[in-house]
Amino acid sequence: METPVSDRILEALDKRFDVDYAGKTRREIIESLAQTAQIPLEIDRGVIDQEELERSLNQKLTLQLKQARLESLLGLLLEPRGLIWTIRHDALWISPPLRGEESQESRTYDVANLLASGHDPEDLLEAIRGTVEPEHWDTSPRSRPPSGGAACNGQVLFVRQSQAVHLMIAQILAELDAIVEAAEESGEKRVDTLTWKTYRVSPESSEGLAKVLPEIIAPESWSTSPRQGHLKGKGEIRGGPGFLLIRQTRSVHSEIQKLLASF
Numbered sequence: 001m002e003t004p005v006s007d008r009i010l011e012a013l014d015k016r017f018d019v020d021y022a023g024k025t026r027r028e029i030i031e032s033l034a035q036t037a038q039i040p041l042e043i044d045r046g047v048i049d050q051e052e053l054e055r056s057l058n059q060k061l062t063l064q065l066k067q068a069r070l071e072s073l074l075g076l077l078l079e080p081r082g083l084i085w086t087i088r089h090d091a092l093w094i095s096p097p098l099r100g101e102e103s104q105e106s107r108t109y110d111v112a113n114l115l116a117s118g119h120d121p122e123d124l125l126e127a128i129r130g131t132v133e134p135e136h137w138d139t140s141p142r143s144r145p146p147s148g149g150a151a152c153n154g155q156v157l158f159v160r161q162s163q164a165v166h167l168m169i170a171q172i173l174a175e176l177d178a179i180v181e182a183a184e185e186s187g188e189k190r191v192d193t194l195t196w197k198t199y200r201v202s203p204e205s206s207e208g209l210a211k212v213l214p215e216i217i218a219p220e221s222w223s224t225s226p227r228q229g230h231l232k233g234k235g236e237i238r239g240g241p242g243f244l245l246i247r248q249t250r251s252v253h254s255e256i257q258k259l260l261a262s263f
Contacts, residue, residue: 005040005090012037013071013167020064026077027057030094037070044095053096056081071167086163104160109173112155117180121152123195128159130198131245132168136161179247194234197253199244199260209260210239213246217255221248 017036021029027043034041043057059081065073074085078094086093114124128150129137137150150159159169176196201209214222214237221233236247246256 006087009039012039016067018066022062025058040091042091042093106160109157111157127196127198133165196247203242206239210237218252
């Protein structure tokens with residue numbers, strides 16, 4: 001049975017490409033990428049400010065990257081000009097942001113495996129909201145769209161967000177699932193003592209904290225011991241612009257919280 005076009009586009013967005021463009025317009029690069037990825041492309045001609053759209057697409061650029069995901073390449077090309085991609089009518093559409101609710105769609109994610117492994121629902125939601133486009137979430141009951149929302153009911157995660165954010169959420173959940181499955185296959189006991197938490201930090205300190213925390217807080221509990229240079233515990237830490245995503249035991253999380261609160 002033939003794979004639906006929308007699924008083929010989603011698969012293509014996750015593929016990696018080498019790109020080497022010099023003096024090419026934004027439109028030419030996007031069209032070339034779509035052709036290479038073999039996905040249908042459409043430019044939204046019904047926008048109000050057609051002239052501004054044409055100026056953005058006709059701007060000449062130089063782009064040279066190795067093994068970059070197509071989704072990341074589109075982000076580099078579109079976001080600086082306030083443009084977005086969406087999958088509509090069996091094609092990848094390029095346009096200015098859609099109005100409010102039009103830019104969002106609701107999806108459900110089965111997180112039964114993650115919850116059974118010990119992940120707390122609120123910690124899981126916090127990790128997603130804190131690392132995937134943090135400014136695009138509605139954390140206040142008085143807020144209105146276009147902020148997205150998320151809730152966990154039973155073993156299902158309900159999310160209302162843009163297609164691009166949904167793609168990132170699916171990738172994070174798949175990665176967490178893979179960690180749980182790897183632990184089960186290796187014969188480990190349940191990893192119910194390990195949970196993910198997101199910590200908001202200053203953008204300039206995240207990289208340094210990601211390196212120093214495993215050195216000063218329970219060094220033996222991290223997957224790679226900075227002092228010994230070999231595998232030890234199962235804790236993980238990842239730094240991003242303004243946040244830390246950490247997988248650790250509750251006791252280690254408590255120590256991390258105390259330390260960060262002292263800054």
